[in-house]
Amino acid sequence: MTLVRDLPLYSAAQTRELDRRAIQGLPIAGYALMCRAAVAAWDELRWRRPNPRRIDVVCGPGNNGGDGYVLARLAQADGVEVRVWSLGQPQAGTEAAQALGDWSAVGTTQVYERGCLREATIVVDAIYGTGLSRAPSGLAAEAIEEIRALSGQAFVLAIDLPSGLSADTGQPLGTAVKADLSVSFIGRKLGLYTGAGPELCGEKVFCDLGVPQDEGVEPAATLLDESSLAIRLPKRARTAHKGSSGFVTLAGGDEGYTGAILMATRSALRAGAGMVTVASRGAHAAVLAAAQPEAMFRPTESADDFVARIDKTKVVAIGPGLGQGDWGRALWRAALRSDKPLVVDADALNLLAADPQSCDRRAAPWILTPHPGEAARLLGCTVAEIEADRVAAVREVAHRYGGTVVLKGAGTLVCGQQLAVCPYGNPGMAVGGMGDALTGIIAAFVAQGLAPEPAAQTGVMVHALAGDVAAKAGERGLLPSDLIECLRQIVNPKPEAN
Structure with a gap:
């Protein structure tokens, strides 16, 4: 299932290849692309900070610095006082050297020194672009740290991406600028949308500079887009009934985990x-039925009970409150033997991590939904290693265990036949129970007929968007129940007018 509205995301190397093809094949001169980038960045800055009195531009020795020199020239032509700080001379004969030469014809450049940005109110970060592959050092690291320290005092524009941020992993390469606005070019960079990327980038704006996105370069991932929901979740037929809306069985809720x-x-x-059956401890049935009378609560004390509960179901979601005791293990083993699609979360993931070979017994598809801690247990590594490269981690979980994998967190990743990134969600969703809500949402979409990978993508996006609606009343104190109450407006999208 390919949805054309989802947007391509590229690695640093792929972006450079798009740039190379534009220069050689269209052709667009490299310096012309640099000038287009600077015009786009300057326009975006002026939109947010009209009539600035002064800006400080910090330029590295590469093409990112070249963008900065062109922007400085544009700003000065518009009557703005510009201070340009250099962190190294561009190599002779490069576009960056040409940009510096054109700037030098109208303005002056000073060598960066510690403290020179002390009184800055608007800073343009043009230090490093996608070519950085190691931790910044020396004067560059000092400049990055000084710009970071200006957070809340000065407005920071990052050209292409915050200097020091990995365009591939979304993690800082040592230290990185924290921007208020990042204007990126040519191709959307994967690292801007996951890990620390969303936090460090601030507001993100993309400009393709007139370079086509379909020049034979396969993207590293796709960016899930809210506008695709009308395609993913079309209006129901007037003849729809509860059976056609899907039958979900949820397994979990050991004693004390209702x-x-x-x-x-x-x-x-x-x-x-359309129908939800809960296979849970018999002692909980009355409480759960009173709390949610629309669901069917079936006392389930053994694996045999569980097998009987899932005979007619479309999908089984197992894990929320399952526990890792004898009861939870019995249900987990029965789920593994079933031919039903599974959504696997929480303690079911921990049981899988304790017996990785159990995945070999699965013939039916499954969706695994780990948070970083659960992913670390699945891979036998640390949470820090997961977060250091979330993209590599989700791909490795999918490789080892098969199926579709959802790695939750900032910029949630969904990995199946392709990698997808969710740009929605907020810090208010960092509270217990949010993952349980996601499990139910994904299971509902499998029951309604979506294949596992599109169901996981759609579920992640719907969950995050509902969280964003709920957060309008404030992020702190947001509860899963608040999110759940917002689901109806998200899962009933209005098709866009032609």
Whole structure:
């Protein structure tokens, strides 16, 4: 299932290849592209900071610095006082050298020194672009740290991406600029949308500079786009009934863990599942039925009970409140033996991590939904190693365990046949129970007929968008129940007018 509205994301190397093809094949001169980039960045800066009195531009020795020199010339031509700080001379004969030469004809450049930005109110970060592959050092590291220290005092524009941020992993290469606005070019960089990327980039603006995105360069990932929801979740037929809307079975809720399975139940119903059955401890049935009367709660004390519960279901979601005791293990083993698609979360993931070979017993598709801690257990590494390269981590989980993998966190990743990144969501969603809600949502979409990978992508996007709606009342104190109450407006998208 390919959705044309999802946008391509590229690695640093792929972006450079797009740039090379534009110069050699269209052809667009390299310096012309540099000038286009500077015009786009300057326009975006003026839109947000009209009539600036002065700007400080910090330029590295490469093409990113060249963009800065062109922007400085444009700003000065518009009557703005410009101070340009150099971190090294461009190589002779390069576009950056040409940009410096054109700037030098109208303005002066000073060598960067510590403290020179002390009184800055608008700073343009043109130090490093996508070519950086190691931690900044020397004067460059000092400049990056000084710009970081200006957060809240000065408005920081990053050209292409914040200096020091990896365009591939979304993690700082040692230290990185924290920008208020990042204007990127040629191709959207994967690292701007996951890990620390969203936090360090601030507002993101993309300009393709007239370079086509379909020049034979396969993107590293796709960026999920809210506008695709009308295609993913079309309006139901007038003849729809509860059976055609899908039958979900949720397994979990060991003694003392009713909340997790209840969150998953409510979210599955609000995401549109026609019928939801909960296989949980018999002692919980009365409480759960009173809390969510629209669901069917079936006392499930053994693997045999569980097998009987899933006979007619379309999908099984297992894990919320499952526990890792004898009861949870029995249900998990029964789920592994079933021929039903699975959505696997929480303690089911921990049981899988304890017995990785159990994935070999699965013939039916599954969706794994780990947070970084669970992913670390699945891969036998540390959480820090997962977060250091989230893209590599989600791909490795998918490689080892198969199926579709959702790596939750800032810029949630979905890895199946392709890699997709969700740009939505907010820090208010960092609270217990949010993952249980996501499990129910994804299961509901599998039940409604979406294949596992599109169901995971759609579920992640719907979950994040509902969280953003709920966060309008404030991020701190946001609860999963707040998110669940916002699901209906997200899962009933209005098709765009032609």
